[in-house]
Amino acid sequence: MKRIIAIVICAFISLNVSAQKADKGWKELFDGKSFKGWSFSENPDSFSIEDGVVKVEGPRAHMFYTGKYKKHDFKNFELKMQVKTMPGANSGIFVHTELKKDDWPSKGYEIQVNQTQGDWRKTGSVYSFKDVKETYVKDNEWYTQHIIVQGDNITVKINGKVVNEFNEKTDRGEIGDSGKRLSHGTIALQAHDPKSLIYYKDIMIKPLP
Secondary structure: OHHHHHHHHHHHHHHHHHHHHHHHOOEEOOOOOOOOOEEEOOOHHHEEEEOOEEEEEOOOEEEEEOOOHHHHOEOOEEEEEEEEEOOOOEEEEEEEEOOOOOOOOOOOEEEEEEOOOOOOOOOOOEOOOEOOOOOOOOOOOOEEEEEEEEOOEEEEEEOOEEEEEEEOOOOOOOOOOOOOOOOOEEEEEEEOOOOOEEEEEEEEEEEOO
16 A cells, blocks of 8 residues: 555656646757757857857857747747856857847847956846846856846846846937847857857746747
């Protein structure tokens, strides 16, 4: 009887865990083995896979999600990934953007990744629109960067802490590219320059209503 009860309890726990995972609604966009579902701009060799993570090092380039999930077109969503910057590194995560084969993305907003590089706009900045001057994490350490896009708002969390809240209607001001707006689109990761080394893993997205 005890064995039967134990089996029933284990089955219940297993079903409960599966249900929780399903409820979360998260979708992994990078499989850790290949760049299936991703497309690159002018210098694709700036991106490689090392021990199951994305290694970013090299001249300017961008890595766009162009996979089948939601036809790579997202409006309201949560985006979460693990990031590790090396000293002096600069990168960025673009939202509501689209594939562009050269130059910087012209659509969407860039969420800054930078702890110690010379640019005063630090990790969590909605670049040039609502910037963060403080640093919340250190180089050489993995941390969670969590971006929530909902309506006119972008919320950025670092290791669970809200570090920036941007509202497109009230925070645009005079700085930034007036052509960039929240609308819909894909996401992208940035290789900023040959002196920057960054790692990304566990890249996940969760569509929101």
